[in-house]
Amino acid sequence: MTYQLLYFAMFQDWAGKNEEQFSSAAATPAALYEELCKKYSINYPQRQLRVAVNDQFANWEQPLNDGDRIAFIPPVAGG
């Protein structure tokens, strides 16, 4: 399946881009994140992140659909 990945904050530094189309057999955000960590040598623990699917906070184990827009959300620091 092909996902649209959005990168924010340090993820932009790690991936070297703001977004990308990403083809993967991963069927959940958790599996996708594991794959991404390998690809970009990311070692930020998944348990300290939230994940968004199609601009909504989502569950790490929810099934993904082709074309989903996915973002890994590091701890926020607004305000």
Place this chain on the structure above:
Amino acid sequence: MTYQLLYFAMFQDWAGKNEEQFSSAAATPAALYEELCKKYSINYPQRQLRVAVNDQFANWEQPLNDGDRIAFIPPVAGG
């Protein structure tokens, strides 16, 4: 002794003025207030007032001096 009395809020309505020079034998704010209540038919209870002597909150029983500036302070309503 002669005191300078300052009137605020409803005391202005009751006394019909903002201030006056007031000659009295009263030696404490409490005694002075009692005298004033008679003069102007005021029946506001002293226990719900504060009193200021020379622009400072004062005690009802403190001795007064000739020329003291005295104000009876009804419950405030600023803000």
Place this chain on the structure above:
Amino acid sequence: MYFEISETPIDIIERRTRMVQYHAGGYVSFEGWIRDHNHGKEVRSLEYQAYPALAGTEAEKILQEAKDQFAIDDCDVVHRVGHLDVGEIAVWVGVTAAHRGAAFDACEYIIDELKIRVPIWKNEHYLNGKSGWVECHECKKKAIEKGLIHE
């Protein structure tokens, strides 16, 4: 740190701008506005009256207490007197602090204490033509709790 009694409209932006400091991270302000009603009566306008000398020393005491009790950088208060129309600003409180929690606490402390302790009174003019000096029952109750006056 200042308290001021103002006979002209309070310029919020000017007051706020005076407080900008590069080491403060948070600014909390409170404004009291003249409402179009109070205890069910329709308000047209009102007069605030202060006992300036005593209001000044009491308000400065409150500001100092806020500085002593909360980790704030600065705190200022301006209170209007004279004739005010509905929608005008009666009082402004500004507080700056490195961290916002202290700024919120101090700002609320200052306005709460001001309403109990600072000699300012209001005379409300109602749409029906009547007017009267307002007794703030909540303020009175709190002044009794503090032992400033008695039941």
Place this chain on the structure above:
Amino acid sequence: MYFEISETPIDIIERRTRMVQYHAGGYVSFEGWIRDHNHGKEVRSLEYQAYPALAGTEAEKILQEAKDQFAIDDCDVVHRVGHLDVGEIAVWVGVTAAHRGAAFDACEYIIDELKIRVPIWKNEHYLNGKSGWVECHECKKKAIEKGLIHE
């Protein structure tokens, strides 16, 4: 009731004026200012970055929660993004209410929740030429307490 992400300086007076209502008696505002230091490092400027679609829905949820929990009339939030210099306003929260207690509580609730839940990040540029994405440790701790993320 609105949340807005702004790429240009926040006009506090314009935002505040929009909230003036004749039946509201109190207005509480919070402004977060860019400090010249953070955790001992001297800050020159910073970038705020948002995930706009998600930030919008999450912030609107927070505003609705504030309206449900506190007796307020209205609440608005604006957050800056892009490059900000020391002294600029990063975030503004405005709350109006008939009674001030609810306005203070709601304003503090909104900024507290925003800092934990709304996807906005900051990259600080230091005087020494370095820069870095800031981890707000307090925010992270609170997000863990809320079960949003884990230790």
